[in-house]
Amino acid sequence: MSADTPETPVDYRDTVFLPETDFPMRANLPGREPDWLARWARIGVYDRLREKTGRAPFVLHDGPPYANGHLHIGHALNKILKDFIVRSQQMMGRDARYVPGWDCHGLPIEWKIEEQYRAKGLNKDDVDTVSFRQECRRFAEGWIDIQREEFKRLGVTGKWERPYLTMDYHAEAVIAEEFMKLLMNGSLYQGSKPVMWSPVEKTALAEAEVEYHDHTSHTIWVRFKVTNHTGAALDNSPGAEAPKDLLDANASVVIWTTTPWTIPQNRAVAYGPGIAYGLYRIDAAAENATAVVGETLVLADVLAQGVMTSAKVEGFTRLRDVATSEFEGVILRHPYAGIENGNGEWDYSVPMLPGDHVTDDAGTGFVHTAPSHGDDDYQLGLKFGLPMTYNVEPDGTYRTSLPVFGGQPIILPDGKEGPANVSNIKALHAQGALLAKGKLKHSYPHSWRSKAPLIFRNTPQWFAAIDVKLEDGMGTYGDTIRERALTSIDQLVQWTPPTGRNRLYSMIEARPDWVLSRQRAWGVPLTCFTKKGAQPTDPDFLLRNAEVNARISAAFEAEGADVWYTDGFKERMLGNIVNPDDYNQVFDVLDVWFDSGSTHAFVLRDREDGTADGIADLYLEGTDQHRGWFHSSMLQACATKGRAPYRGVLTHGFTLDEKGMKMSKSLGNTVAPADVIKDYGADILRLWVAQSDYTVDLRIGKEILKGTADSYRRLRNTLRFMLGALAGFAEEERVSPAEMPELERWVLHRLAELDTVVREGYAAYDFQGVFQTLFTFCTVDLSAFWFDIRKDALYCDAPSSLRRRAARTVMDALFQRLTKWLAPMLPFTMEDVWLSRFPGEANSVHLEDFDPTPAAWLNPDLAAKWDGIRRARRVVTAALEVQRTAKVIGASLEAAPVVHVEDTALEAALKSVEFADICITSDLSLSADPAPAEAFRLPELPGIAVVFEAAEGEKCERCWKILPDVGSHKHPCTCARCNSVLG
Structure with missing residues (x-):
């Protein structure tokens, strides 16, 4: 220290231009977000955006949730994704309209009212239909109000004060009109065929209303005895003339089924034309087996061993091949033929028929065929003229007039198994027809509302024929509903992810006619x-x-x-x-999927905020909607409009807990959106969505949310630093890119690169990619690099210095872009950031568009140069960290390292910039000489080595650099730069 330097250092803290901002470090999102919601409603952000003229429309059509309960995390995921899209499309220059809607009719709501009736001991059927429907309407209205506030709390923008409801009078009128188009174009018909039926809810269900759960079913192996071709029993008495039939006199064809209750409805046995069959004789059987020694059975060869094991057969012989041609014209005896008290109900012939649906994957190779209780069975019955049976009532009981089993329930009102299965098993055993029995745990259809098992039941229903040529003159994409749908899928719709195309295509390619009718009260009638x-x-x-x-x-x-x-x-x-x-x-009332499938007509077509052609730019729902809303909307629009009602379809996965388990109240692993918002705020929930790959199933839980909150904190700190560094920024400070130092021009280059990535990412709905790109930029390029380097210039350079002005000019460009780029994902936080700099009651970041970024900012050559500089910096900072860890130095400004660089181009690049400032050292030397052996190196960055040297001189009390000239200026304890700033 020089002789005139004071012994007590001067405090220069008040002369340093530290960041100034009122933007709080702690977000307090749960407490502050409601204020932003109220503000947006007060200033009318959504409606003000609609006033921007000359924009191409972008319409994401909302798939309506049911108005019957609080939101779950899947709802939150869905609505947040939609909001990302609407906000980003708007800020990219579109007129992005979003009309939220609700599905109000149907079983979910009707079931709730019925539960209330049952709790009071009342019967719905005793109530006037209109009164009952009005109760359903009031129930839906109440939940719409609740769900609307819950959705708004997520930060979702839209026309909340005027949503669409399928129970609005206009909507009901249009749904009826759309149905009557089917009436007029020839696709509507009434048919009697087996449909998925809920005995508990007493109505038909569509596939979209069905979910599959593990269920333990009875399994039975049943003998169907062979008769002669006239149906008379063969004479098996001793000495009788040998039968002329190719099958042995005492042969039985064996079927296997998991639905014993369907045996009374059997009308045929189907065989597979391509299956290898054999005739097998029982030689030995366990004492308690029902198999009879000496009897012969016809079985598929690959399944014979399994059947024998199940039947407790201890020895058997394969007698010969049985060609499928031998089954032609063969008549079997129904197992219940001649049953006591049967009154001749089952004394009819049971033909053997070829069926392409029969396989030898499981069972016996033969399929018991009850045309009233299965689609394959029904189709076989149509082909061969088999009669239908009407033995099962709407409540799942046998008709009371059915002999032996009359009145017995298949499914009880509480959803549990009735006695019908066991009664049939006992009857089969008494008839000598039961070869074996067992239990099988398998996936089985259940009602998604009552959770009770379903049955296939023949009942008169109304259908839309999807293969009938329509009389509507809209044949551009095909003459039938199926043709139009498949053409639309291939030619008219963009699928995100692309696998969605295959899923829906295969479903529609193979689906049967659409069951339109429901035997309920709350809905639009047919x-x-x-x-x-x-x-x-x-x-x-x-x-x-x-x-x-x-x-x-x-x-x-x-x-x-x-x-x-x-x-x-x-x-x-x-x-x-x-x-x-x-x-x-x-x-009957319409399937509610027809209601929601018709929304394109009364929302997209009829509303002023719809679309000119009644077609949405995007439908977005979970993957289950390939069999739900995507599917029904496609069929409905193809029937009444001639094509798909959407140009794009985006699907997301399901939400799971942190261990990847399905969420369940019984497991206690559910995550409620309201709880997340209460603890963290909606922006954290939105950030979880932004950080996730929505194309697969998403996990969420306490630890995941903690990690999300940490990412948010790091991002918030970056934005807070920018706000502080921009305090007082004025237009007269602005510097043109041509005047800027290379480092600032490199940041502009990165912004130009990001502009393309962000726009393309948002356009492709790649929110994870957009956020991760911006987050990495903020934490790596900015916080850990550019901010770190430029803090010295921002804090200590004179306000008029080119370097400081350039840094603040670039900071302004960063602010304008980062806040807007992040606004679709983090609307509350970005509004807070924006208003911290641009206060005003009418202001909002959500009224802004993404800034155009000049192409001239792109500078690949400069970027390549700075890529090399940053690699060299990594070696220097790593070398200094070794010294810091060893407590040789406390800060990098105490160092003046010597950097050995083998590559001459890199050495020249480093010499062309203030590399000491970039490495945040007080001094730094560059050398092309070979580095000594003890020099620090990073194996992954060869050709660069660092020798540590301590900085020489005294510490400047203003900028903290250690320089030889400190103490030799007018202002004590300062360096030349700081002395000049102080004047």
């Missing part, structure tokens, strides 16, 4: 009339009259669908057109 005395196949069975249809539509528009159930409505609709007494009114 607005049609049938001719009394006519058969469904008669041309005049359905009343097809445009004037009647128009009356119905007008009535629904004015009074809602409840009017269908009022006295005299049929006469009011048909009077003066046809004789009302000649027609029956249909009172």
